[in-house]
Amino acid sequence: MSLAPDLTAPGSADTVFTASLLDLPEDTANTRVVVAMSGGVDSSVTAAVLKEAGYDVVGLTMQLYDAGFTVGRGKTCCAGQDIYDARRTADHLGIPHYVVDYESTFLKDVMDAFADSYIAGETPVPCVLCNQTVKFRDLVQAARDLGAAALATGHYVRRVATPGGAQLWRGADHNRDQSYFLFTTTQDQIDFLRFPLGHLTKDETRAIARRHGLAVSDKPDSQDICFVPDGDYARVVRELRPDAAGPGEIVHVDGRVLGQHDGIIHYTVGQRRGLDLGGLPERLYVIAVDPATRRVIAGPRSALGRDRFRLRAVNWLGHRPLSEDDGTRITVKVRNSFRPAAATVFAGPDRTAEVILDASVDGVAPGQACVFYDGDHMLGGGWIIRG
Numbered sequence: 001m002s003l004a005p006d007l008t009a010p011g012s013a014d015t016v017f018t019a020s021l022l023d024l025p026e027d028t029a030n031t032r033v034v035v036a037m038s039g040g041v042d043s044s045v046t047a048a049v050l051k052e053a054g055y056d057v058v059g060l061t062m063q064l065y066d067a068g069f070t071v072g073r074g075k076t077c078c079a080g081q082d083i084y085d086a087r088r089t090a091d092h093l094g095i096p097h098y099v100v101d102y103e104s105t106f107l108k109d110v111m112d113a114f115a116d117s118y119i120a121g122e123t124p125v126p127c128v129l130c131n132q133t134v135k136f137r138d139l140v141q142a143a144r145d146l147g148a149a150a151l152a153t154g155h156y157v158r159r160v161a162t163p164g165g166a167q168l169w170r171g172a173d174h175n176r177d178q179s180y181f182l183f184t185t186t187q188d189q190i191d192f193l194r195f196p197l198g199h200l201t202k203d204e205t206r207a208i209a210r211r212h213g214l215a216v217s218d219k220p221d222s223q224d225i226c227f228v229p230d231g232d233y234a235r236v237v238r239e240l241r242p243d244a245a246g247p248g249e250i251v252h253v254d255g256r257v258l259g260q261h262d263g264i265i266h267y268t269v270g271q272r273r274g275l276d277l278g279g280l281p282e283r284l285y286v287i288a289v290d291p292a293t294r295r296v297i298a299g300p301r302s303a304l305g306r307d308r309f310r311l312r313a314v315n316w317l318g319h320r321p322l323s324e325d326d327g328t329r330i331t332v333k334v335r336n337s338f339r340p341a342a343a344t345v346f347a348g349p350d351r352t353a354e355v356i357l358d359a360s361v362d363g364v365a366p367g368q369a370c371v372f373y374d375g376d377h378m379l380g381g382g383w384i385i386r387g
Contacts, residue, residue, distance in 0.1 A: 002316075003094055005060045006121045009180050009312055010176065011358050012377060013165070015199070015200070015204075017050070017052065017053045017190065017196055018053070019048040019053070022050075022053065022194055022362075023194070024055065024149060024150060024160065025074070025149065025193065026148065028053055028054035028055045029055075030056070031055055031056060031059055031149050032055070032056040032057075032058060032146065032147055032149060033055045033056070033058075033060075033149060033151075033152050033194070034057075034060055034142070034143035034146055034148040034150070034152070035050060035056045035057060035058070035059050035152045035153070036049040036060060036062070036135060036139055036151060036153045036154075036159060036167065037059040037061045037062075037086040037089065037090065037097070038061065038082060038086065038154070038222075038246055039061065039081070039082030039083060039084070039085035039086040039210050039217045040071065040082070040085075040154065040205060040216065040219060040221065040222060041154075041205060041214070041221075042154025042155075042197060043213050043334050044085075044086070044089040044216050045155065045196075045197065045209050045210060045212070046152050046153065046154045047059055047087075047093055047204050047231070048212040048214060049196055049208065050092055050152060050196065051093050052212075055176050055367060057093070057095045058087060058096045058146060058148070059089075059095055059098070059134075060098055060099075060100055060124065060139060060143070061082075061086040061097065061099045061100070062099075062106075062135075062139065063083065063099050063100065063101045063103060063133060063185065064102055064110075064130075064134065064226070064227075065100065065103055065106060065107070065111070065227055067315065068093075068154045069195060072089060075155060077162040079227060080256060083099055083341055085215070085216050085219070087099075088215055088248070088377070089094075089214055089215070090103070090339055091216065092212075092213065092263075093212075094175065095148050096356070100139070100277050101241075102134045102138055102139075102385075105133065106130070106134050108198065109129060109133040110133065111227060111240060112240065114126045114129075114225075114236070114237075114240075114290070115236070115237045115240040115241045115244065116241075117367045118233065118237045118244070118263065118264075118265045118365075119173070119232075119237065119244050119265065120289065120367070121288075121289035121290060121291040121386075122289075122367025122368075122386075123268040123301040123365040123367045123368050125181070125365045125367070125369050126225055126227075127181045127225065127312035128181050128182075128184060129181075129184065131181055131182055131184065131185070131224075132185075134181075134188045135153070135183075136185055136186075136193070139151060139268075140192060140193070143192075143243075144192075145385075148314075149201050150191055150192055150193065150194045150359065151192060151194070152193070152194040152195070153179045154192065154195075154196075154197055155181075155192075155197070155198070155200050156173065156176040156177055156178045156197055156200075157169070157170065157171050157178050157179045157378075158170070158171060158195065158198035158199060158201075158243075158376075159178065159190065159193060159194060159195050159198065161386060164319055165187055165191055166190045166191050166193075168182060168185065168190055168377075168378045169198070169376045169377050169378060170197045170376040171197075171198050171199075172198065172200070173200070173201040174200070174292055174294050176201065176202055179371070179373075179378040180333055180335075180369065180371045181336065182378070182380075183213050183289070183369055183372075183381035184313075184315050184381075185210075185315075185317075185374055186315070189316065190317075197237040206218065209269075226247050226293040233265070234263065234266050235264045237265045238362060244263065244265055245263035245265060246263055246294055247260060247261065247294070248260070248261055248263070248264060248293070248294030248295055248296065249293075249294075249295050249296070250275065250295075250296045250298055251296070251297055251298070251301050252284075252299060253297055254261050254299075255305050258277050258280070258284075258298060259276065261296055263360055264289050264294055264295075266288075267296045268286060268365060269286055269287065269289065269363055269364070269365035270286060270362060270363030270365065271285065271286040272284070272286075273382060276296060279299070282300055283300070284298040284299060284300065285298065285299065285300070285301055285302070285304055286298060287299040287303045289303060301362065304362040304363055305360035305362055306357075306360055306361065306364040307356065307357045307359065307361075308354065308355060308356045308357065309354075309355055309364050309370070309384055310348075310352060310353070310354050310355075310384075310385050311352060311353045311354075311370055311381075311382030311384060311385065312352055312383050312385050313351055313376070313382055314347075314351045314353045314381070314382035315351075315378045315380040315381060315382065316347075316379065317378070317380040318372075318374070318380070319381045322346075322353065323347060324346060324347045324348070326345065326348075327345060327346045328345050329342075329343075329344055330343060330344075330345055330372065330373060330379060331343065331372075331373045331375075332345075332357070332370050332373070332381075332382070333373070333374055333376070334361060334363070334364050334368060334369075334370050335363065335368060335383070336363075336383065338361070340373055341357055341358065341359070341361055342354060342356060342359075343357045346373070348380040351382075353382055354358070354381075355370055357383075364384060365381065365384065366384050366385055368384050369381050369382070369383060369384070370382055370383075370384050374385070
């Protein structure tokens, strides 16, 4: 039986955000909730519904990087205009608002890690690292320091309270679900976090924003990675690591040298565009990237399929331990846009694991996250490693 009654389908703009729904104390006026406000519509509505419910709401906005880093490249977050929008929303709602400077932490834990992952021939997921570090490590601590009972965010994910501790479930609107990016969240953090929008659709969220008269009600969503709003990942890697680019060979999986490239940072597993190998009879994809030899290995789509791979830094949130011998039956997502696939996961030493899929899938890439599910219940995950 589902542990998420009334939350298995999208909700409504007319939802009443009660203490029971939010899993917060009934004494709203004396219960402080800190809201992570990015300046977008989701976090703004999160603050609005908590304020409407009567809670003592405080807005915190993270300054993550110099706005000049993305100047002229719109649809970012956590810098410049977005900080202004968060402050304007807080003023409209009549709640205190503070900006916390996490630039140095974000540079070290997210941006530098992003660049180093590309140089290592991986496909990084910096949004997971951001949630793991500055949001759910540093911002959670800041909320605790302010005496908050909870930190609320605008993520589309459901938090379900159970006798054994809170659980994370996929957002009711699977098209907006963001649970993939939260697989590193610890149990202690889940117990402290709240996600009021998890049962809503984006249209319902915007309707609530209009009802509250929020200026950001029609603000576009941020696109791609916040510090790479134009999608040019290689440019960012070059800015962070000027010596990263270096030429190498493009090699077919059968060993033939097909051509040259000007840096592995331009390629990720599954990529088709940018190979610039005109005149060949077959359509080729990036099958692997070898940082040691600076080779990009290309081949037909059939060569992309994988039915097993290994993980590191596994975070397991299931109520039973992962099995080493018989394995644990789950479904997995190897990309956020990936439809969950049936698999068996075997626990290994030092937080490693092996995943064996029932059927092979395309584009399993080192550096990506593999996230575990039991139905809609998110059970954690790990980072895909080479080999």
